[in-house]
Amino acid sequence: MENILEIKNLRTQFQTSTGNVYAVNGVSLYLRKGETLGIVGESGSGKSVSMMSLLKLLPKNAKISSDGIIFKGKHIDDIDESEIMRIRGNRISMVFQEAMTALNPVLTVGLQLTEGLRLHKGMSLKDAKTRAAELLGLVGIPSPESQLDRYTFEFSGGMLQRVMIAIAIACNPDILIADEPTTALDVTVQAQVINLVQEMKEKLSMSVIWITHDLAVIAGLADRVMVMYSGFVMESAPVRELFKNPKHPYTIGLLGSIPSISGKRHEKLFTIPGQPPNITKIPTMCPFADRCDKHDKKHCDIGRPELKKIGSEHYVACWLVDQ
Amino acid sequence: MSDYFLELKDFSVNFPIYKGIVLKRVVGHIKAVDHVSFGLKRGETFGLVGESGCGKTTTSLGILQMYRKYASGDVLLDGTNLTELKGEDLRRMRRRMQIIFQDPYSSLNPRMTVGNIIGEPIDAHNIAKGTEKYRMVKELLEIVGLNPDYIKRYPHQFSGGQRQRIGIARALALKPDLIVCDEPISALDVSIQAQILNLLDDLQKKFSITYLMITHDMSVVRHVTDTIGVMYLGNLIELCSNQELYSNPLHPYTKALLSAVPIADPDGKDSYKPIFLKGSLPNPAHPPKGCPFCTRCQYVEDVCMIEKPQLKLVPHTEDNHQVACHLVERRVFT
Numbered sequence: 211m212e213n214i215l216e217i218k219n220l221r222t223q224f225q226t227s228t229g230n231v232y233a234v235n236g237v238s239l240y241l242r243k244g245e246t247l248g249i250v251g252e253s254g255s256g257k258s259v260s261m262m263s264l265l266k267l268l269p270k271n272a273k274i275s276s277d278g279i280i281f282k283g284k285h286i287d288d289i290d291e292s293e294i295m296r297i298r299g300n301r302i303s304m305v306f307q308e309a310m311t312a313l314n315p316v317l318t319v320g321l322q323l324t325e326g327l328r329l330h331k332g333m334s335l336k337d338a339k340t341r342a343a344e345l346l347g348l349v350g351i352p353s354p355e356s357q358l359d360r361y362t363f364e365f366s367g368g369m370l371q372r373v374m375i376a377i378a379i380a381c382n383p384d385i386l387i388a389d390e391p392t393t394a395l396d397v398t399v400q401a402q403v404i405n406l407v408q409e410m411k412e413k414l415s416m417s418v419i420w421i422t423h424d425l426a427v428i429a430g431l432a433d434r435v436m437v438m439y440s441g442f443v444m445e446s447a448p449v450r451e452l453f454k455n456p457k458h459p460y461t462i463g464l465l466g467s468i469p470s471i472s473g474k475r476h477e478k479l480f481t482i483p484g485q486p487p488n489i490t491k492i493p494t495m496c497p498f499a500d501r502c503d504k505h506d507k508k509h510c511d512i513g514r515p516e517l518k519k520i521g522s523e524h525y526v527a528c529w530l531v532d533q
Numbered sequence: 534m535s536d537y538f539l540e541l542k543d544f545s546v547n548f549p550i551y552k553g554i555v556l557k558r559v560v561g562h563i564k565a566v567d568h569v570s571f572g573l574k575r576g577e578t579f580g581l582v583g584e585s586g587c588g589k590t591t592t593s594l595g596i597l598q599m600y601r602k603y604a605s606g607d608v609l610l611d612g613t614n615l616t617e618l619k620g621e622d623l624r625r626m627r628r629r630m631q632i633i634f635q636d637p638y639s640s641l642n643p644r645m646t647v648g649n650i651i652g653e654p655i656d657a658h659n660i661a662k663g664t665e666k667y668r669m670v671k672e673l674l675e676i677v678g679l680n681p682d683y684i685k686r687y688p689h690q691f692s693g694g695q696r697q698r699i700g701i702a703r704a705l706a707l708k709p710d711l712i713v714c715d716e717p718i719s720a721l722d723v724s725i726q727a728q729i730l731n732l733l734d735d736l737q738k739k740f741s742i743t744y745l746m747i748t749h750d751m752s753v754v755r756h757v758t759d760t761i762g763v764m765y766l767g768n769l770i771e772l773c774s775n776q777e778l779y780s781n782p783l784h785p786y787t788k789a790l791l792s793a794v795p796i797a798d799p800d801g802k803d804s805y806k807p808i809f810l811k812g813s814l815p816n817p818a819h820p821p822k823g824c825p826f827c828t829r830c831q832y833v834e835d836v837c838m839i840e841k842p843q844l845k846l847v848p849h850t851e852d853n854h855q856v857a858c859h860l861v862e863r864r865v866f867t
Contacts, residue, residue: 252722366813396584396749401793401807423723426752426797430805450799467727469756471779471794478734479727479756485692486722 214384214417215241215302218277222256222263225271232492233259235441238517241385246411246418248432248449250425250464252486256441257421261387265302266294282384300330303378305407307390309370313362319346319373320358323380330381345376348413349406368399372406379410386411387419392427404431425468429453434523437461440487440497443517447524457526459502496529504530537572537609538743539596539711544569544606546588546595550818563817565591567767567825568606570844573711573760578737578744580758580775582751582790586814588767589747593713596745597630598623610711628658631704635716637696641688647674647699648684654706673702678732694725701732705740713745718753730757751794755779763787766817766825769844774852783847783856785830786810824859832860 222234234256241247251257263274279287286297303326306312313322323345324338333341339358346354349372362370371391378386388407392400408431411418422428428435429449436446437460445458456462466480484501487493496502499510509515509529517527546566549559566588573579581589595604598615608615615626631654634640641650651670655661661669671681677698688696697717704712714733718726734757736742748754754761754775761778763771763786771784782788789808796805810829821827827837836859844857 252724368813397751398584398789398793398807398810401795402809404795405807405809424795425723426795429797429799430795430802453797453799464723465797467724468797469727469730469752470797471752471755471791477756479731481727481731482724483728485694486724 212243213240213280214243214282215239216278216280217260217264218279220260220263220274220276220279222259222268222272222274224269225273229490232489233441234263235492237438237441237443239436239443239446241417241419243384243417244411244415245433246420246431248428248435249419249421249438250423250428250435251438252423254440254486254489255438257438258389260438261304261389261419261421265298265304265387266291267298267304296330299326299378299383300381301383302385302387303381303383304387304389305371305374305378305391308394309367309374310362310394312374313370315362318359318361319365323358323373323377326377326380341380342376345380346373348379349373349376349410350402351376367395368402371395371399371403375403375406375410379414379416382414383416385417385419387421389421390423393422393424400427407431425464437464440489440493442497442514442527443525444498444528445524445526446517447521451521451524455524457520457524457531458498458528459504459530460498463503496527506530536574538575538611539745540570540572540607540609541592541596542570542607542609544592544595544604544608546591546600546604548603561818564767564820565817566595566604567820569764569767569769570606571762571769571772573743573745575710575743576737576741577759578746578757580746580748580754580761581764582748582754582761583764584749584790584814586766586817587764589764590715591767592764593632593715593745593747597632597713598627624658628707629709630711630713631707631709632713632715633697633700633704633717636720637693637700638688638720640700641696643688645687646684647686647688647691650688650699651702651706654703658707660707669706670702673705676705676736677702692725693721694728697721697725697729698732701729701736705736708740709742711743711745713747715747716749717746719748719750726753733757751791763790766815766820768825768857770826770857771855772844773850773854777850777852777854781850781854783850783854783861784826784858785832785860786826824857834860 217239220234220237224231237260249257262268264279276287278285320342323342327333327338327341342358343354346357351357351372392403420432432449434448435452437444439460445461456465463482469479482501487497496510496515499505515527515529517525520526545568547562547564550561551557552560583589594600596608618626648670651673652666655666655669670684674681679698718729746758758775761775762769765786771787782791789810793807812829815821815828823838823840824842827833842857842859844855847854847856
């Protein structure tokens with residue numbers, strides 16, 4: 211199937227008063243039509259920043275560069291603000307982690323829902339309101355018409371996340387980026403939100419990029435998974451391949467360290483020693499080397515491994531993994 | 534004398550709702566914890582689970598005697614009823630119970646050095662002074678896996694996992710018998726969570742500490758606890774051993790909770806069938822009249838809306854399995 215999005219060698223750095231912070235260091239990815247790509251990583255691994263860079267949602271001190279971002283066959287890396295506005299929230303939209311802070315507390319939910327419809331689709335306020343109520347119904351909010359005039363504080367966390375999904379899918383986007391949409395939610399609500407996004411994806415034939423730190427969530431919904439660490443892609447593979455046959459020591463460590471609901475009680479968990487690295491300079495060696503249990507001085511300390519193909523769609527950046 | 538190290542009997546916490554500014558009057562109560570009874574055996578890990586707002590943190594702070602004004606019922610630690618103690622007697626008991634907080638960023642004073650943070654409980658209870666205290670703090674740092682030379686550093690110089698270790702060292706300073714762990718890993722990165730869980734496990738073995746583990750993460754509970762209590766809207770609705778709860782959950786809410794936990798295996802996709810609860814959590818100021826779960830339960834019957842079910846031993850189950858549900862009693866579903 212064709213790629214709807216392709217990102218080549220994306221790099222993002224922030225210039226701060228105490229020096230540069232290298233958040234994303236050469237991320238390449240592709241997304242097919244109708245596919246769900248999971249991006250997994252810890253805080254500071256660059257997963258959110260790379261998606262924000264794509265939509266140019268970063269503050270002014272961010273320097274974004276790439277060898278090309280191609281959306282539906284068109285370069286969108288060098289377009290100006292007015293052009294990206296036509297894509298953002300229209301063709302590519304985003305659902306954020308905390309609905310309570312991502313939505314505006316002094317505007318009604320209805321206004322925030324109709325904003326995109328009026329801007330991108332040129333609808334009249336009346337039409338937009340009808341459509342907004344439809345959308346709220348679609349995401350499973352009871353008596354949608356009466357909810358339009360309510361404010362965010364009148365909703366629960368799970369309901370607000372539904373509202374945000376409704377806003378994101380309002381213009382039938384090609385790509386929905388979900389940035390940890392369930393992290394702040396309780397587990398029963400999380401299951402509902404995941405189910406909702408899956409349902410919407412089928413209904414509107416969207417492609418989805420799902421960002422999370424929770425491997426268990428990813429296992430159930432992604433087609434392919436990309437593991438990020440310190441702004442680099444460490445491993446990328448179809449979901450079953452990644453869980454059954456992980457190659458990178460970091461992926462293996464992450465998978466080993468999650469307590470499983472079917473696991474044994476009081477069994478020692480596998481741990482990755484040390485702390486996530488400092489990202490104020492670009493490492494010249496493997497960024498994971500000092501925490502890696504397979505650390506080999508001969509290779510790992512000398513240069514940074516490039517992502518190499520080791521199977522159909524399975525890519526790993528590690529010196530110690532043979533073809 | 535009961536065989537429990539810590540026991541709660543009919544424990545409730547009711548927060549008053551005030552109205553008016555000058556003439557403040559009580560217009561109602563929020564039943565944060567509603568007649569809860571359970572016990573912890575010495576050296577075990579008891580998991581208190583439930584979703585946000587269900588009263589698990591309030592229960593634990595109530596045990597630590599933080600809500601004496603609003604609480605009723607008995608809390609027995611090693612046979613002593615804490616609710617009857619006052620002054621110096623209570624202070625002496627406080628030494629035996631400590632807490633580890635959820636967020637290691639806000640639970641450490643940014644203006645105190647690590648040495649002062651860990652040394653504070655030692656000062657407060659006049660355990661040691663001067664070089665003796667210094668030696669104790671260094672030893673504590675070593676126990677939790679931090680470099681003892683960090684004693685003069687400030688919290689901002691540490692990462693999240695290291696800060697949580699400082700919080701653990703502070704809790705250990707008084708050699709407590711009971712430690713309440715209030716979501717100790719939910720603010721940490723995935724690769725760090727396992728480190729902290731393993732550390733807590735090691736400390737328990739080394740010092741035979743009893744843990745009250747509060748969490749909403751069902752896979753963590755599965756991993757670390759011996760006995761589990763499930764709370765919903767201030768009520769304890771199910772209570773049994775870890776093994777029994779995961780193999781034979783009985784309360785409809787527990788079933789829904791367990792079914793919603795994502796499985797970290799792509800091949801588990803087909804067996805993953807979450808039960809979706811309708812509606813949302815009722816307002817705790819106006820809880821439903823009968824069973825607290827009756828507004829969202831798929832099996833609800835008339836009796837559920839009238840009479841509140843009590844926590845009762847279920848016959849023919851293992852490990853003292855207790856459930857508060859009318860329908861389990863009558864075996865309406867299996």
